[in-house]
Amino acid sequence: QLPEQENLVYFNIKEQRTQFDINRDHTAFWLPGDYDSQEYDYTTSKLTEIRGLMSTAVTPNVSQSPFSDTGVQTALMLKTVDSLYINLHEAALVEYPCMHLELDDNTLIFESHLTPDAIGNKGYMQSPRSTPWRTVIASDNAADILMSRITLNLNEPCTYEDTEWIKPVKYIGVWWEMITGKSSWAYSDLKSIQLGETDFTKIESNGRHAANTTHVKEYLDFAAEHDFDAVLVEGWNQGWEDWFDNSKDYVFDFTSSYPDFDVDVLREYAKSKGVRLMMHHETSGSSRNYERHMDEAYQFMVDNNYNSVKSGYVGNIIPRGETHSGQWMVNHYLYAIKKAAEYKIMVNAHEAVRPTGLCRTYPNLIGNESARGTEYEAFGGNNPDHTTILPFTRLLGGPMDYTPGIFEPDVSQYNPGNGSKVRTTLARQLALYVTMYSPLQMAADLPETYKKHMDAFQFIKDVGIDWDETKVLEAEPGDFITYARKEKGTGHWFVGRTNDEIARTSEISFDFLDADKRYIATIYSDKSDAHYQTNPKAYQINKFVATSKSELSQYCAPGGGYAISLTVADSRRETRGLKKL
Amino acid sequence: QLPEQENLVYFNIKEQRTQFDINRDHTAFWLPGDYDSQEYDYTTSKLTEIRGLMSTAVTPNVSQSPFSDTGVQTALMLKTVDSLYINLHEAALVEYPCMHLELDDNTLIFESHLTPDAIGNKGYMQSPRSTPWRTVIASDNAADILMSRITLNLNEPCTYEDTEWIKPVKYIGVWWEMITGKSSWAYSDLKSIQLGETDFTKIESNGRHAANTTHVKEYLDFAAEHDFDAVLVEGWNQGWEDWFDNSKDYVFDFTSSYPDFDVDVLREYAKSKGVRLMMHHETSGSSRNYERHMDEAYQFMVDNNYNSVKSGYVGNIIPRGETHSGQWMVNHYLYAIKKAAEYKIMVNAHEAVRPTGLCRTYPNLIGNESARGTEYEAFGGNNPDHTTILPFTRLLGGPMDYTPGIFEPDVSQYNPGNGSKVRTTLARQLALYVTMYSPLQMAADLPETYKKHMDAFQFIKDVGIDWDETKVLEAEPGDFITYARKEKGTGHWFVGRTNDEIARTSEISFDFLDADKRYIATIYSDKSDAHYQTNPKAYQINKFVATSKSELSQYCAPGGGYAISLTVADSRRETRGLKKL
Numbered sequence A, B: 001q002l003p004e005q006e007n008l009v010y011f012n013i014k015e016q017r018t019q020f021d022i023n024r025d026h027t028a029f030w031l032p033g034d035y036d037s038q039e040y041d042y043t044t045s046k047l048t049e050i051r052g053l054m055s056t057a058v059t060p061n062v063s064q065s066p067f068s069d070t071g072v073q074t075a076l077m078l079k080t081v082d083s084l085y086i087n088l089h090e091a092a093l094v095e096y097p098c099m100h101l102e103l104d105d106n107t108l109i110f111e112s113h114l115t116p117d118a119i120g121n122k123g124y125m126q127s128p129r130s131t132p133w134r135t136v137i138a139s140d141n142a143a144d145i146l147m148s149r150i151t152l153n154l155n156e157p158c159t160y161e162d163t164e165w166i167k168p169v170k171y172i173g174v175w176w177e178m179i180t181g182k183s184s185w186a187y188s189d190l191k192s193i194q195l196g197e198t199d200f201t202k203i204e205s206n207g208r209h210a211a212n213t214t215h216v217k218e219y220l221d222f223a224a225e226h227d228f229d230a231v232l233v234e235g236w237n238q239g240w241e242d243w244f245d246n247s248k249d250y251v252f253d254f255t256s257s258y259p260d261f262d263v264d265v266l267r268e269y270a271k272s273k274g275v276r277l278m279m280h281h282e283t284s285g286s287s288r289n290y291e292r293h294m295d296e297a298y299q300f301m302v303d304n305n306y307n308s309v310k311s312g313y314v315g316n317i318i319p320r321g322e323t324h325s326g327q328w329m330v331n332h333y334l335y336a337i338k339k340a341a342e343y344k345i346m347v348n349a350h351e352a353v354r355p356t357g358l359c360r361t362y363p364n365l366i367g368n369e370s371a372r373g374t375e376y377e378a379f380g381g382n383n384p385d386h387t388t389i390l391p392f393t394r395l396l397g398g399p400m401d402y403t404p405g406i407f408e409p410d411v412s413q414y415n416p417g418n419g420s421k422v423r424t425t426l427a428r429q430l431a432l433y434v435t436m437y438s439p440l441q442m443a444a445d446l447p448e449t450y451k452k453h454m455d456a457f458q459f460i461k462d463v464g465i466d467w468d469e470t471k472v473l474e475a476e477p478g479d480f481i482t483y484a485r486k487e488k489g490t491g492h493w494f495v496g497r498t499n500d501e502i503a504r505t506s507e508i509s510f511d512f513l514d515a516d517k518r519y520i521a522t523i524y525s526d527k528s529d530a531h532y533q534t535n536p537k538a539y540q541i542n543k544f545v546a547t548s549k550s551e552l553s554q555y556c557a558p559g560g561g562y563a564i565s566l567t568v569a570d571s572r573r574e575t576r577g578l579k580k581l
């Protein structure tokens, strides 16, 4: 904390020179340092190799501002030559620019590098003021990094008195069909529209607009049938024709729907089905415009029975010159969360600054993207080891809306023009519900696809989203992670294993289970010939009886993994005929 | 208008190269071109002298960004070597950056120079879009420039259906005592405060805080006694301790009063007196913060019976890198006006971009400052010819809240530490109510001072603020202007003459008066020994009978002028004993 001092009341941060002396040429799991984007694949390399690998690490993105050939992001995961695991991050990023790290690759010292504003300043300060924490987590056990709560705990306790309105959400959404290119967000194919002037009722739909009343009802039906809490609908509101890459200030108003999306009908239909609609506020980075409409937008949600919103900040920030991770936007994101709380609205912000544990203080921040999520599987793919690193990095700051559950890995099945392949096996898609902690979990694929795999879909229906207990069973960044979690209320356990591109065998013990209980273990695993590239859908489902004495040796395909549900067996009859694990 | 074209939908303006080929080395009445400030004295020079005079013309200001040694502002007034009067300006500045002019002093061509944004762009456009008009007004009669309505007429007609709530306002205010330094805006002498955290009820006042309940009641009493519509109160709200020059984002909330300003008591007191309180929203240039609080601030006004607001943008703009005259802020000012209209609130914006006739379309923009106003008389003074130029320049775009009526020209009488002298005679202060057109007129001096000069104050009480007819009787930019205006409703005429630093005699005919009426002419004029520097308070008041045949030869002191009220005499008795003019 910077105390108020006679000559230090208002001041500008020119640079904050926190140094992390790494000393030796350890291995880093790093993302290119960037003021705007975190949506990169991880590069695993020696520290001295960062400079040489930077140009390939910086893959194209819609808004990006890398700042140095040796600049990397936090949370930065390191593994030393003598197998010590070290994590560098920050906590409680409030009213301050986001920190990156810049490596001096001669001395092997990382120095903090703050995000500048439009005129190059790095933080406007009034003392007394606490600056964000800089954290170092170190252990010779990788699992300790995953289990560390230091980032959350360095944040202030919950600031809300009433938190009854904040609840975990399992949802589906009108989303993947647009991400893959099968459908469109936009109602029409116009090149340019003007909100309030373009009369969409006089314009014909392009025929690919997914967010239409009939189609949304199908999603609501599916959600109701399978006990989902909510249905996200993207592309419901006017403005998607020209929202992107035009630096358009007044780009959305967040309350005007396209003519084929009937707000009233869908509100009542959702109510009748006991399912919530989930709001979508894409801002296109136009932060002033969003703030101008925010009260009306949130009120519109309340009036129409929405209680959660996915917000997005795709593209360059307006005001121009500001970036996603500068003090200006850090202030904005928190403003949006606090104001949402006034309306009892939960926020899942995408493309926002990477989280630093603020969800402890503001638990209506139920999710963030702020890293390369599943959407990139339809934009060329994520590295197969991606989900073996994210829990060591991105997830330390808070839950991620990774949107797992893709059952059709061949994107061209939805859009012949899109040759992307989802670079995981189907079994691993299930594992992610356990390995990627979030109180907000999506089943991201299309209902029509789930209907073809109802046996595997059963796991998504069953899996918990709120937990009493968490164990890390196996963990090595870049290679694999196996989690076990006990569901709040039911006492059921769920296990998930994510594996990198190498075939491996997972060896776990079930000693975390209650010693006096018997469980039905349903194992969703890769078949022996499964492979994320050539045979991703080869999964098998087997049932066993499990106790705290059980052990498992489970094959994981390249890019594979497995998921297990362990439900408490109340009677012998339930487990009759099942082998013991 | 730029039509929508296949390859011109969204685009950036890099520069707009409108040229005005002036051709010869004429005389210009110019202000330094500046992205942030218009609060300069005019320099009168040949065009070729601009470069050499620029450094002295750019006097210090709290936020200033001059951009070129030959850059000047519009409206630019020119007088050619053969006595043609030419004015260059723009009209209907909407969603576009403000235009300045840059002189090529070899070719004597002015080229438009747009205000850039934080990253150097000059305008984000979506076709079809109308760009602001560029205007040239020329006449061999200077009065024609003053009478031109081209700037207003190039704006769209009034956009409001109901305008009943927009009314002229004559007001006094808790203001000049702070401007002079006699009193303070701030409640305390703390160096730093935090809104919502600093508990002002536990802090003692500094004893100089003018916006306190008792004192404001005195102003309300005076306003009621002398038929003013409103009392402006500045410094009523928390935040004045550290509002300036700290780039403080959350600087005011516009609803939290200091503990000695009782909103409820004053609301009721003002009501009981039939006087309105006028709101003050100083933003400190923190535009995001203002927009965040705007709805609450306007609602607070409605709830407390305020119907007009003086807003201010002192200091550098936030977002940093933006300036007062760029597209970002041009958008903001209009947003504030439109939103005010939703609450039926009239806006008088200070330090906003120079007006371009928008008050035609949005008549609740009842005033602007946007030039060097009377406040500078307490900051060292304005040039004596200042008010002989403003009507040729600044006022073409809309009314100016010049805040005339200073009766105590020796500022040290209020604040011994302030050696400023108001650089006009008292008689000329009266003339400004007629020469500086505005439906919003302030009597800017202190009630205690007016009480010492109730004979002269009578003119301020009498003078109209809403007019049926306007005549320019004499006009020469930089030297003098004499206006006659007929008050709406009453049929009374008022004459005002402002004079530069040279003693002159004004020669006017009263042929504008109704031929069949007799008028009581009350002439408020400089005594023969009056002088703006040495004897500014030497005024005299004489009454005559006037008709359309009357003529007047009236001496004007250096920095002086005169004001005349011409009230219709209904009977012979009223004019008994008065000489004929």
Ligand SMILES: [Ca+2]
Pocket: A385, A477, A478, A479, A500, A501
């Ligand atoms: Ca690996």
Ligand SMILES: [Ca+2]
Pocket: B385, B477, B478, B479, B500, B501
């Ligand atoms: Ca002169």
